[in-house]
Amino acid sequence: MATLRIDNLHTGYPGKPIISGLTLPPLVSGEVTILTGPNAAGKSTLLRAIAGLLRTKGSITYEGQDLGPLSPQKRAGVVSFMPQSVPTDINLSVIEAVISALKASPLDAAGDGNEQLHNRAIAVLERIGISHLALEPLNQLSGGQRQMASLARSVVREPKVLLLDEPTSALDLKHQLKVMRLARSFAADGRIVVMVLHDLNLALKWADQVIVMDKGTIASHGRPTTAITPDIIAQVYGVAIRVEICSLGLPNLIVDREL
Numbered sequence: 001m002a003t004l005r006i007d008n009l010h011t012g013y014p015g016k017p018i019i020s021g022l023t024l025p026p027l028v029s030g031e032v033t034i035l036t037g038p039n040a041a042g043k044s045t046l047l048r049a050i051a052g053l054l055r056t057k058g059s060i061t062y063e064g065q066d067l068g069p070l071s072p073q074k075r076a077g078v079v080s081f082m083p084q085s086v087p088t089d090i091n092l093s094v095i096e097a098v099i100s101a102l103k104a105s106p107l108d109a110a111g112d113g114n115e116q117l118h119n120r121a122i123a124v125l126e127r128i129g130i131s132h133l134a135l136e137p138l139n140q141l142s143g144g145q146r147q148m149a150s151l152a153r154s155v156v157r158e159p160k161v162l163l164l165d166e167p168t169s170a171l172d173l174k175h176q177l178k179v180m181r182l183a184r185s186f187a188a189d190g191r192i193v194v195m196v197l198h199d200l201n202l203a204l205k206w207a208d209q210v211i212v213m214d215k216g217t218i219a220s221h222g223r224p225t226t227a228i229t230p231d232i233i234a235q236v237y238g239v240a241i242r243v244e245i246c247s248l249g250l251p252n253l254i255v256d257r258e259l
């Protein structure tokens, strides 16, 4: 079992510290961790820091190896980050965008020729269920289609750690379930999957572990029904909720009122 450890992490933006001394529970391969919490809690900042996109102090280790000193290329071979907003100005087809994510990756450096890169990209589009969009220009896709294409770009490098920032925010109900099922299957491949989600019902039903962040710190963590309780949600969001077990035996969150 591979483990990502984040200890005493400090990060933020120039002149604007957001996270100061954060230690996360271990993130392990095979598991989906859902990171949730109010707007501006620091969730995206945390993912960006793990991805190596922000200056950090403290330690981020994968399998005991400090990721800090790795070159961007080596780090991208370990960690892949799907950002919240998908660029709309890329003048590429979906398949070209997925292949471009592979270029300069360790898989490319391993000497795979263009045909292998193309086949790898097609296989990912098929797995994600969007091979019919392969030749569509990225900038002419719907928001949800673009989000699925962005997911393809983030997984094509076969990262050990997959960081997905609100990957379901533009998706209809069916595609939300599809992405949650895919996230579980990426974990089943042996990856560490971390997703930022606002939908606490998806978190309750699909996560192995939930981390609730608030103001750059951890408000709670653990198995979904341990981390998401009426007390924690009242404290962090100022909202009264109930968690009931539905007829399928799954936890279901009902929002009652603002407090």
Ligand SMILES: Nc1ncnc2c1ncn2[C@@H]1O[C@H](COP(=O)(O)OP(=O)(O)OP(=O)(O)O)[C@@H](O)[C@H]1O
Binding pocket: 013, 016, 018, 037, 038, 039, 040, 041, 042, 043, 044, 045, 046
């Ligand atoms: N590029 C940036 N430069 C400066 N400050 C930033 C930048 N991006 C985010 N911030 C600030 O960092 C804080 C945390 O933002 P972050 O995006 O990490 O929150 P979040 O928990 O992901 O929020 P949301 O749920 O609204 O997406 C906010 O106060 C925000 O204003």
